Amino acid sequence: MRRISESTIKRLSKYYRSLEHLINQGVDTVSSDQLAEMDGVTSAQVRKDLSFFGTFGKRGLGYNTRTLRDQIGEILGLHRRWNVIIVGAGNIGRALAAYQEFQKRGFDIRFILDKDPRKIGTTIHGVPVHDISRAAELIPKENIEIAIIAVPADSAQAVADTLVEAGIKAILNFAPRSLKVPEGVHIKNENMAIEIESLSYHLNKNQ
């Protein structure tokens, strides 16, 4: 399989959602034109993205919505459940613990790690909070595969190092700092201020 860009993967996630929407509406077949329209891309882009994974659907007949949804789901790893933890029980960590979209997509938030003795032993939106010093013990024991970092910028790298040492291979980082991880560990930096800057760029340009 050729190397697939991050933007292709992101679009696959969108196609997956559009297909779910169509299936919920009782639609059995969809063309690349329709998918393109739903996701604001060109139909050539849709066909190119799907071509990475071999031929789905038949020319002129469109794609079967369920088959395509399931095939994209398998590519994205949505055909199974994933054990996820959140590190940091602050505002962002607490909000993410309550974010139902994760659970709905197969990402189970198993526990939260924090260093604050007042939080350890409590539950947040039903998710237990454990001492971060137990990372090396709990992560392998509970088969945790993905960690979400939601700690302040200054402690984020140290947290990432701890997680990697405990065996974590995938990190979603909400701390506003780029983190270094060894090769073989996947990291996505999620910086909400950077997202808003793309809006101020556009507004600024038009002034």
Next chain:
Amino acid sequence: MRRISESTIKRLSKYYRSLEHLINQGVDTVSSDQLAEMDGVTSAQVRKDLSFFGTFGKRGLGYNTRTLRDQIGEILGLHRRWNVIIVGAGNIGRALAAYQEFQKRGFDIRFILDKDPRKIGTTIHGVPVHDISRAAELIPKENIEIAIIAVPADSAQAVADTLVEAGIKAILNFAPRSLKVPEGVHIKNENMAIEIESLSYHLNKNQ
């Protein structure tokens, strides 16, 4: 100016942060190689991204960190402050109201709109909550330029329509649904489940 891709804008935000980091460390000059290394891209990419805006720096001498930071800041609209609101005082909305990185970058959260009478009239992390029915009055009055949508998926499109009608030209959407806005309105969809799916894709692929 040529049309600049969203990924270029995102990288500019990253260069901006790296330059701030260098300035804080007392570094006066930086090469495209160094910036590239800090942000995990190639130096050709750095030079290409900066070339969109004309020539900064001199060949062989590198860039002055303060000048380049300020120039990128002006491009991104970070040389001024922006009036921002959050719609939805749920878990995500509350966490965003407390997210200091916004304020630090010039994005002032002026108020929160919600429809829940128990929340209206209260403050969340110091930010007042107003009735969403007052959107058409408050948005122009307070010169609100950017709105962050943090409401459930089902009500997100109606909220977006209300905001656009009230004059909002830029929306950061955290609801897990793609929203339609008229031409001339900028929208960024921030779907945290989609981000995590790029991690499950990579983990899945390696199994």
